[in-house]
Amino acid sequence: MNKHYKFINVPLPYDYDAMEPYIDEKTMHLHHDKHLQTYIDNLNHTLSQYPQFQDWTLEQLLSNIPSLPEEIQTSVKNNGGGVFSHQLYFENLANPAPPQPVGMLGEAIQMEFGNYSTFEDQFKAAALSVFGSGYAWLVLNAAGQLKIITTQNQDTPLALGMCPILNLDVWEHAYYLKHYNMRADYIDDWFHVVNWENANERYMRCFGMES
Structure with missing residues (x-):
């Protein structure tokens, strides 16, 4: 990914069909x-x-x-x-993907949410709560705590001083061809292709550490 202007659309790090059957x-x-x-x-x-x-x-x-x-x-x-x-x-997509969070991020999710199942339920609820277009995010806030937040349209947590770890696009263009208006089904499929190894690396970079 290039960091400055002029920005370019770099190729995906996998084939377009690599997320099948979860993302078409x-x-x-x-x-x-x-x-x-x-x-x-x-x-x-x-x-x-x-x-x-x-x-x-x-x-x-x-x-x-x-x-x-x-x-x-x-x-x-x-x-x-x-x-x-x-x-x-x-x-932050991979197929096959780790079934649950790994590394320091996995430990932090256990501490903040009790267990992965609770995190998954809360993240899905947040993604479903977005009215219209937007995102659900897992972020590290300024106090060093993991939080689930949502944003509208293309707003990001960066403007809030938070460090993004992973996100879920819930604009309809992200899922409508496969799931029509069934956002919940799309969210369930997305959990199968979360690249938790990459998310753990981002979590560590939030603290200024490298994996």
């Missing part, structure tokens, strides 16, 4: 090649006239929206958020 091949094509590409194109267009921000990382841009010129704040928040959220979503 056509959805992966459209989601990555069309939806994500549009956010990238729009973000690059927005930043093209502002060279003073072209060396900012995506995380810096999204963490400092109020510092940007007012005329590009909404575009950077929406399109930059779309790039960040989609890239994290695609990076």
Whole structure:
């Protein structure tokens, strides 16, 4: 993944059909090649006239929206958020995947939620609670605690000073071809392809550690 302008849509680290039968091949094509590409194109267009921000990382841009010129704040928040959220979503898929969280993240989930089953129930409830379009996230807050939060549209936890560990895209384009309006079925399938090893690496990086 490139960190600065000009952003590019890097290929998926797996085949489009790699998440079958949980996420279908056509959805992966459209989601990555069309939806994500549009956010990238729009973000690059927005930043093209502002060279003073072209060396900012995506995380810096999204963490400092109020510092940007007012005329590009909404575009950077929406399109930059779309790039960040989609890239994290695609990076955190694997098939086969570990059945449960691993490493330090696994231990932290046990401590915060009691057990993995409780975490799964709470995360699913959060994802179902998103009205319209948005995401469910597992984040590390400023106090070093694991929390489940939701955001609307392409808002990210970066603006809240939180470190994202994993996310679930619950925009309808992420699941409608396979599951129609049955978001709960899509969420259940997603749990089969969570790349917990990658999530554990992100968790450790939140603390400034490498796996």
